[in-house]
Amino acid sequence: MRNALKLGFAMMLCASTATAGELKPMDVSFTDGAVETSLTGVAGDPATGRAVFANRKEGNCLACHTNSEIPEEGFHGEVGPPMDGVADRWTEAELRGIVSNSKNMFEGTIMPAFYIDSGYERPLDDFAGQSILTAQQVEDVVAYLMTLKEQ
Amino acid sequence: MRATLWITAAAIGLAGAATAQDSNSLSIDGEAMITEVAAPDHLENIDTIYSGWRFRSPETQALEVDDFDNPAFVFVEQAEDLWEQVDGSAEKSCASCHESVEEFAGLRAQLPRVENGELVTLEDLINRSRVEHMGAEPWKWSGGQMTAMTALIGVQSRGMPVEVAIDGDAAPFWEKGKDLYYTRVGQLDMACSNCHEDNYGVMIRADHLSQGQVNGFPTYRLKNAKLNSIHGRFKGCMKNIRATPFKEGGDEFKALELYIASRGQGLSVETPSVRN
Numbered sequence: 131m132r133n134a135l136k137l138g139f140a141m142m143l144c145a146s147t148a149t150a151g152e153l154k155p156m157d158v159s160f161t162d163g164a165v166e167t168s169l170t171g172v173a174g175d176p177a178t179g180r181a182v183f184a185n186r187k188e189g190n191c192l193a194c195h196t197n198s199e200i201p202e203e204g205f206h207g208e209v210g211p212p213m214d215g216v217a218d219r220w221t222e223a224e225l226r227g228i229v230s231n232s233k234n235m236f237e238g239t240i241m242p243a244f245y246i247d248s249g250y251e252r253p254l255d256d257f258a259g260q261s262i263l264t265a266q267q268v269e270d271v272v273a274y275l276m277t278l279k280e281q
Numbered sequence: 282m283r284a285t286l287w288i289t290a291a292a293i294g295l296a297g298a299a300t301a302q303d304s305n306s307l308s309i310d311g312e313a314m315i316t317e318v319a320a321p322d323h324l325e326n327i328d329t330i331y332s333g334w335r336f337r338s339p340e341t342q343a344l345e346v347d348d349f350d351n352p353a354f355v356f357v358e359q360a361e362d363l364w365e366q367v368d369g370s371a372e373k374s375c376a377s378c379h380e381s382v383e384e385f386a387g388l389r390a391q392l393p394r395v396e397n398g399e400l401v402t403l404e405d406l407i408n409r410s411r412v413e414h415m416g417a418e419p420w421k422w423s424g425g426q427m428t429a430m431t432a433l434i435g436v437q438s439r440g441m442p443v444e445v446a447i448d449g450d451a452a453p454f455w456e457k458g459k460d461l462y463y464t465r466v467g468q469l470d471m472a473c474s475n476c477h478e479d480n481y482g483v484m485i486r487a488d489h490l491s492q493g494q495v496n497g498f499p500t501y502r503l504k505n506a507k508l509n510s511i512h513g514r515f516k517g518c519m520k521n522i523r524a525t526p527f528k529e530g531g532d533e534f535k536a537l538e539l540y541i542a543s544r545g546q547g548l549s550v551e552t553p554s555v556r557n
Binding site (some may be wrong): 194205236240251252 | 467469
């Protein structure tokens, strides 16, 4: 009885975080590593995306990529390529694919998949069954990356 | 097009790696340490191995050069007291059975090793003595008394090359450790090799990635101002990639310890080292 109550509560919580029209991680379809359609149907917000990119508990993209558009953050990692001019090199669909699951674009990459909720082993309990970013955060990051043009 | 981009990125990565670790040399109280040596034959993807010391800032490096400046020695001194302390039902101390801690010179360099079909680490040997010879409670794997004692026993081997056995009855443990080293885990889906083999020498945000060697353990970390065990460090790295860590003192971490020790064959034991 108590368990049944708990289950109901857990389901309510899930329902409140999933927005209508949002693609679940398993439903995202990739073509040559790219994802054509928006994960949410809601345009991404570049300013929020910029914050997600830098935040250690969210994207933490700066851990691995330098980005001269974020000079106020002290430490930029060097594991992946610099983000400067990234929108000149990739289309929006390709960037959405890279952020959602870069393993479809770069085989065997160290870069984490930010929009999968299964397929990884031994996750800490707090993260099990979850994606690193929400669908909207992915859209926000992609919108931000699209502003990184040099040409 | 895509391939060209990746090749450029790879070339930049390589250029970075060439200057990755510094060229400083380490002498501790006048004794030269080997912090760089040709990789053992079993390493397929790396030519040269380096002590973690070579990746630290000059300020952190300096703390290891002189035992007076090395904050780890506070704990080594605590262990000298523990050495004399009677504990347990047999009313004995370490000193009751061992003439001097110096008799353990060389031990750290050869652990973990297989005894009667079981892989044992320094912590296991210490706790075996506590339980079987002293009738005392075993110490917690990464607790203050254990890390202090592993530092005191470890420093007796300082300057000696790491030399663990990986063949014979050690082989299955070594294979298991190797498997774990290359297995991706956690929500971030990474293996030890992704950071410490593929990307050593580059910055991962504020951290300068080393090869993740264990020749300096236990290490004093400025971050938490205490001695840190090998398994404690493994646990920290697993949590950072949002993976459920294996148990300290469990079969997985012991096998991983043997494998990683073998990746450092020939480096000097640097116990107790200093890290940020």
